Amino acid sequence: EIGMDGVSAGSYHADPNADGSPITAIVDSGTSLITGPRKEISALASSVGAKSTITGQFTIDCVKLDVMPDIVFLINGQEYVIPGKDAVIQAQGTCLFAFMGMDFPKPGPQWILGDVFMRKYYTVFNYADETIGFALSV
Numbered sequence: 001e002i003g004m005d006g007v008s009a010g011s012y013h014a015d016p017n018a019d020g021s022p023i024t025a026i027v028d029s030g031t032s033l034i035t036g037p038r039k040e041i042s043a044l045a046s047s048v049g050a051k052s053t054i055t056g057q058f059t060i061d062c063v064k065l066d067v068m069p070d071i072v073f074l075i076n077g078q079e080y081v082i083p084g085k086d087a088v089i090q091a092q093g094t095c096l097f098a099f100m101g102m103d104f105p106k107p108g109p110q111w112i113l114g115d116v117f118m119r120k121y122y123t124v125f126n127y128a129d130e131t132i133g134f135a136l137s138v
Helices: 038-048 062-067 115-120
Strands: 002-004 006-009 012-014 023-027 034-036 071-075 078-082 088-091 094-097 099-101 111-113 121-126 131-136
Touching: 002 071, 006 038, 012 038, 034 038, 038 099, 062 088, 062 094, 078 115, 111 115, 115 121
Parallel strands: 023 111, 034 099
Antiparallel strands: 002 023, 006 012, 006 071, 034 111, 071 078, 088 094, 121 131
């Protein structure tokens, strides 16, 4: 589990928890999308122009991908930027916003940084030192 300092995109900004504790997250290659608390994902989706579907996922007009704001994850004071167009999965003329709301009970993580994040940032899990490192994928 890692702590995040914040998440932002467009007019959306998530700060650390009200009690001052960091936002909790895990990095997981078994999760295709990025998940976060439903309330937060809904606000994030709205700020980038995505609309909710009946299934709880979000779609965005494919024409707007070039003007979609970046999503920024702040981890240990370092910004990890996912360009807006990279936060969308395009299939059969539909553009799916690659974020999904999911509420986990404590002590579970608040966010899961799945494949959408890991495609942009090479991730090293150092089990000996119990650390995670990120590097921009090339």
